[in-house]
Amino acid sequence: MQTQVVIIGGGPSGLLLAQLLHVQGIEVVVLERKTREYVLGRIRAGVLERGLISLLAQAQVETRIDTEGFRHDGTVICYDDQHFRINFTEHTEHPVVVYGQTEVTRDLYDAREKTGGTTFFNVEDVQIHNAELDGATRARVTFSCGGTEHDITCDYIAGCDGFHGVSRQSIPQDKRRTFEKVYPFGWLGILSQTAPVHHELIYANSPQGFALCSMRNDHLSRYYVQAPVDDDIADWSDDRFWDTLSQRIPPEFAAKLQTGPSIEKSIAPLRSFVVEPMQYGRLFLCGDAAHIVPPTGAKGLNTAASDVHYLYQALRARFADNDSRPLAQYSATALARVWKAERFSWWMTSTLHRFPQMSAFDLRMQRAELEFLRSNPAAQAAMAQNYVGLPY
Template sequence: MKTQICIIGGGPSGLLLGQLCQQAGIDAIVLERRTRDHVLSRIRAGVLEQGFIDLLDEAKVKTRMDTEGYPHDGTVISFEDMEVRVDFRKHTGSSVMVYGQTEVTRDLYAARDETEGKTLFEVDEVEIGNAALNGDEPATVSFLHQGERKTITCDYIAGCDGFHGPSRQAIPAAKRREFERVYPFGWLGILSETKPAHHELIYANSERGFALCSMRREDLSRYYVQAPLTDRPEDWSDDAFWAELKRRIPSRIAEAMETGPSIEKSIAPLRGFVCEPMQYGRLFLAGDSAHIVPPTGAKGLNTAASDIHYLFEALKARYQERDMDALGNYSERALARVWKTQRFSWWMTKLLHRFPDTDPYELRIQRAEIEHLASIESAQKTMAVNYVGLPY
């Protein structure tokens, strides 16, 4: 098989790049390790920046955001019963859209079907040929598919295959530098067919730890509480979860909250991670294959989208304008924004969580920081600008 771009990974990053390439007349094949149904069964958060929405429009992806999305003009930060609302619309003129990552992926697959883009599922044992990294020859990607070893010859490879995929590992260890921060707690999350606790997201800091109230639609809510990494989902009954959540959020919200059986329950660890560089030879990393953020600032999916923006712009310049140097500064451009989103996610995580070594002094600093946010317009604007998304 031959193509111009081989995209490893059929999640939202790889699919978005595939559709953008399709619209620009750039041939691309997407390889996905799992089945389509498995990809669409993953439960993920979905707070979308306007930049992501604009990319979906550019890729001519029809979405259901008008009927199933939740536009958010602000968010609430709380410390015990103190609440601070940060008005995104007021400070930035923009907002964010709450629309599940699973729904984004579903829309992207529908668009790929409509345009007859080529996607191979259940691809295993992916190997990136040395020519992709060391020489001027076309790149190769070999893999097992339907019981056969197959090879794709291509101009470039986009590694959109997540943290555990083969793309990053194909870059020699001596040629990459990795930065990591592993947090000493996780998020216990449940999905329930209940009315959302509030019309906007609530990020709560309490003496018992962090909590988040979110939603998927009018009758589907997503909630999280900070939990030890040693806990397991089965250790928590639904009643225990609801009781703990109510202890951590403002009492007026807790008293009016609708509860019910969970339909999904899981614990996610938190980490920050960045790989430098994000390109090597003809291989380009995007999304979780290159960086991870804790979910506190809602930057994971959105930072992946900014990678796709920079990579697609460079590919478009390469093929439409014959600019052979366009791809050379992809890593530098992408990493400049990646580190800014890492900083914001670190700040949000540090502000809202109780760490094992948090002492009374640091608790007072957390409270003072949130009081500062409540009283200083410029502090609210700084948070709003970062939350709705830094410009590309």
């Protein structure tokens, strides 16, 4: 086979890039190592920045965001059984929209199917060849699918296959540098068919640890509590979870909390991770293949979308105008925004969680940070600007 771009990874970032390129008439083949049903079964967050929503429109993706998305004009921050609100639209004139990542992916798959684009599922043994060669030599991607070996020649490869994918590992170790911080706790999250406790997200810093109240729709709530990452999920009954959550949010919210059976429950580790550079010859990394953020700042999917924006613009310039300069600068351009998202996610995590062995001084500093945020409009504006998404 031959194509212009091979996209490794059929998650939201790979699908979004495929759809944007299709609109420009650029040929794409997408490779996904799991089934469509498996990808759609993954439970992920869903706070969407304005930039991602704009990209979906540019990609001509029909979504249900207008009818099923939750517009959030602000968020609530709690500590010491008190709370205050950060008004996003007052400081930035922009809201965020809560619309599950699973639904974004479903919309993208539906759009991909309508284009008739080539997508391989259940692929195995994906290998990247000739990515480092410039000039007339084209790159190749080989893989097996359904017992058949495949060989695709292409101009460029987009690695959208996540933290454990083959794309980043295909860059020689002496050509890449990684930066990482592993946090000493995880997020225990549940999904329940209950009404949300509040119409906006609630972030809580309590003496017992962090908590987050979120939602998917009017009858589907998503809640998280800070927990040891090595806890056995079997030790967390629904009753234990609800008791823990109610102790970590102010009493006025706890009194409104609707409890019920969990329909999904898991513990996720927290990590900050960046690889530099995000490109190697004809191979370009997007999303979790290049960087991970703790979920506190709602930046994972949104930062992947910004990578897609920069790579899409660079590929369009290359194929439409024969201008390779944006591709050459892709890594530097994407990383400039990635590190700002990493900083914000690190700051949110550091401010709202209880770390092991925090001293009395550390606790006072954390409280002073929250008091400053509560009382200072400039600090609130800075948080709002980062939360709704820095411009591309």
